[in-house]
Amino acid sequence: MTKISVEIQAVALFPVVAAALIDDAGRVLVQQRPPGKQMAGLWEFPGGKLEPGETPEAALVRELDEELGIVVDPAALRPATFASELLGDRSLLLLLYLCRSWSGDPVALDAVAVRWVTLAEMRTLDMPPADAPFIAALERMI
Numbered sequence: 001m002t003k004i005s006v007e008i009q010a011v012a013l014f015p016v017v018a019a020a021l022i023d024d025a026g027r028v029l030v031q032q033r034p035p036g037k038q039m040a041g042l043w044e045f046p047g048g049k050l051e052p053g054e055t056p057e058a059a060l061v062r063e064l065d066e067e068l069g070i071v072v073d074p075a076a077l078r079p080a081t082f083a084s085e086l087l088g089d090r091s092l093l094l095l096l097y098l099c100r101s102w103s104g105d106p107v108a109l110d111a112v113a114v115r116w117v118t119l120a121e122m123r124t125l126d127m128p129p130a131d132a133p134f135i136a137a138l139e140r141m142i
């Protein structure tokens with residue numbers, strides 16, 4: 001009988017929430033990561049890590065306020081898709097939501113800049129590897 005040995009390596013699960021804010025023209029907001037951070041200069045969806053005890057929706061409402069200065073009703077967040085990616089010894093679980101309504105004008109409070117882009121323009125941007133499949137998913141949903 002052949003023995004199969006499976007090596008189990010413990011990884012820390014690292015949940016992150018992000019939003020595709022969609023305007024009336026069907027464009028999506030992306031923001032540029034600041035220098036000095038991991039993946040600096042790349043364009044990403046606004047969002048971030050969950051704090052202990054937070055629901056994903058509460059975390060995303062908080063991040064959108066902190067990063068863009070907008071107010072979002074958690075009921076306006078629609079689960080869209082997710083990505084799972086190993087980042088070093090951590091397992092990134094990136095949850096993407098769609099959001100079509102908010103109060104306030106988004107401004108870059110944390111990022112270098114924010115941009116509204118079509119999905120065709122998004123394909124030309126440098127984004128984190130985990131985000132690549134999101135563009136095709138958004139093309140089916142927007």
Ligand SMILES: Nc1nc2c([nH]c(=O)n2[C@@H]2O[C@H](COP(=O)(O)OP(=O)(O)OP(=O)(O)O)[C@@H](O)[C@H]2O)c(=O)[nH]1
Pocket residue numbers: 016017018037038039043044045046047048049092094128129130131
């Ligand atoms: N917000 C956001 N994060 C993303 C995306 N794609 C992706 O791989 N990430 C990763 O998810 C993590 C988000 O963490 P974060 O934004 O809260 O934290 P950070 O690295 O900016 O640093 P921080 O610890 O100072 O908050 C980062 O490792 C980031 O590279 C995305 O589209 N949006």
